[in-house]
Every structure is written in C-alpha cells, then in structure tokens.
Amino acid sequence: MSSVLFTIEGSIATITLNRPDKLNSFNREMALLLQKKLDECIDRAVRCVYITGAGKGFCAGQDLAEVVDPEGPGMRRILSEHYNPVITRIRNLQKPVVAAVNGVAAGAGANIALACDIVVAAQSASFIQAFSKIGLVPDSGGTFMLPRLIGWQKASAIMMLGDKIPAGQAEQMGMIYKVIPDEDFSEESKKIAFTLSQLPTKGLAYTKHVLSKSMTNSLEQQLMLEDEYQQRAANTSDFKEGIQSFLEKRAPEFRGE
Known part of the structure; x- marks a missing residue:
C-alpha cells in the first residue's frame, strides 16, 4: 500500500498521508512521494488541494526510527530534501490548500498543516510542537508560521x-480556521474544499501570493503589490464572469481562468 494516497475528483485533489500504524509519521519514501503528488496538483484541472491523514492521526511528524538509523538520510537531508521542499511546494502552489486535521498533528506534521491556506480540525484533534521534548528546534517552517498566526x-x-493544544484551543488562539465535530468532519471539511474549487482559482492564487508577501513587506510595498495583482485579477475571465453574473442576477460559473 502506498504511503501517500492520491485521487482527483472533479477539480479537487485529495492527498492522504497513509502510514496509519505509525500515525502517518514521515519516512523518506513518504516525504518524497508527497512532494511528487503536490507537483501533480499543478495540473490546471486541479483547483483545490485537500490534505488529510489515514486512520486516527493526521501526522505524528518524523519517524524517529529513520533518524537514529545509521544508514538513514541524517538530519540535514531530512530537512533539506524532505520537509523544506514540502513546505515550499504548499506555499508556492497557485491554488488553495486545505489541511483537514483528523487527529494528532505533531512536530513536522503540525507545521505542514499550518503551512496550508486553510486548516480545519476535528474536535478530537490536537497540535503538538514536540521538538523540545527530544532536544530539537522546531522546523518545517514552524518558527515562521506559528508566531505570525498566534503571536510571539x-x-x-x-x-x-511542548504543550498539547486541543483543536478547540487552537481555534480560539487563531492557529486554525475552524473546529468541526468528529462525526461531521469528513463531510464538512470536504465541503470547504468543494467551495474553494468552484471559486475563481486565479484570484485565489493571487490572494495567496499577496498574503504571503505581507509577512515580510512594508506597507508601501504591500500597497504596490495589491495594485499589481488587482490589475491581474481584473484581466481574468472569472472576473468578467463575476461582473456579468452580478448584473444578470444569476449564480456565477467560474472556470478558474
């Protein structure tokens, strides 16, 4: 069985981390396969990416058996070849990425989720920055994302x-978008992905880009960037459809173009 499951239904690509017996912890095979599947989401037919985990967990981070294996890739390669490319792919993908956190998200698993554009979590899920418990520094973009989400x-x-943060608390502090009852989680989280897949994809991609740049830009730089990307958005077919449908008092039919 593949360590990463991948399906495309309609315009939604679903990526499922699939090592449930290890709470979907990462080894090299799974990390490289996740990168490959994220690259496949560049396809124009995909208008939203939905990432979740198989079984009881979302992702428990790094499989430590690989870290201590003398024949393993070693910590430097784990970061430079496994996690950092995953984070940059998520952030550079020109379409929305939803993290559907169905269970525990720990270490790199938590930070991969937080790198996504919208994070929803099941009521029973939790987030753990587990690095300090074994003497490590948070990685996978966590030191960049988390203080910007919830404050220094x-x-x-x-x-x-290394506190365990229940999903409800994560929502309250602004770490994630929404908590969903466990019994409704799959259906409701997929509805969010479906909604995104029906919206103007280029406009969402531009929004994602401008938001990302706001983390390091000055106000003046950000105003100029908004100006540039608003002009780009105004030249899309979906903008024209949005205006036309408004004037005709009908539901828009966006094509992601």
Whole structure:
C-alpha cells in the first residue's frame, strides 16, 4: 500500500498521508512521494488541494526510527530534501490548500498543516510542537508560521513547553480556521474544499501570493503589490464572469481562468 494516497475528483485533489500504524509519521519514501503528488496538483484541472491523514492521526511528524538509523538520510537531508521542499511546494502552489486535521498533528506534521491556506480540525484533534521534548528546534517552517498566526509569546511558550493544544484551543488562539465535530468532519471539511474549487482559482492564487508577501513587506510595498495583482485579477475571465453574473442576477460559473 502506498504511503501517500492520491485521487482527483472533479477539480479537487485529495492527498492522504497513509502510514496509519505509525500515525502517518514521515519516512523518506513518504516525504518524497508527497512532494511528487503536490507537483501533480499543478495540473490546471486541479483547483483545490485537500490534505488529510489515514486512520486516527493526521501526522505524528518524523519517524524517529529513520533518524537514529545509521544508514538513514541524517538530519540535514531530512530537512533539506524532505520537509523544506514540502513546505515550499504548499506555499508556492497557485491554488488553495486545505489541511483537514483528523487527529494528532505533531512536530513536522503540525507545521505542514499550518503551512496550508486553510486548516480545519476535528474536535478530537490536537497540535503538538514536540521538538523540545527530544532536544530539537522546531522546523518545517514552524518558527515562521506559528508566531505570525498566534503571536510571539504564545508561539514561544508552545514550542518551548511542548504543550498539547486541543483543536478547540487552537481555534480560539487563531492557529486554525475552524473546529468541526468528529462525526461531521469528513463531510464538512470536504465541503470547504468543494467551495474553494468552484471559486475563481486565479484570484485565489493571487490572494495567496499577496498574503504571503505581507509577512515580510512594508506597507508601501504591500500597497504596490495589491495594485499589481488587482490589475491581474481584473484581466481574468472569472472576473468578467463575476461582473456579468452580478448584473444578470444569476449564480456565477467560474472556470478558474
């Protein structure tokens, strides 16, 4: 059985981390396969990517058996060849990425989720910055994303203390978008992906890009960037369809173009 399952239904690509007996912890095979599947999502037919985990967990981070294996890739390659390429692919993908956190998301698993554009979690899910428990530094973009989501103080405490953050608390502090009851999680989280897949894909991609740049731009730079990308959005077919449907008082039919 593949360590990463991949399907495309309609315009939604679903990626399922699939090592349920290991709480979907990463080994080299799974990390490289996830990169490959994210690359396949560049296809124009895909208008939203939905990432979740098989079984009880979303992702428990790195499989430590690989870390201590003398024949394993070693920590430097694990970061440079496994996790960093996953994060950059998620952030550079020109379409929305939804993380559907169905269970525990720990270490790199938590930070991969937080790199996605919209994070929803089942009521029973939790997030753990587990690195300090074994003497490591948070990686996979966590030190970049988490303080920007919840503030320096909370991020520092969560990363240093390694607190387990239940999904409800994660929502309250702004770490994630929404908590969904377990019994409704699959259906409701997929509805979010479906909604995104029906919206103007180029406009969403431009929004994603401009938001990402806002993390490092000055106000003046950001205003100029908004100007540039608003002009690009105004030249899309979906913008014309949005205006026309509004004037004709009908539901728009966006094509992602």
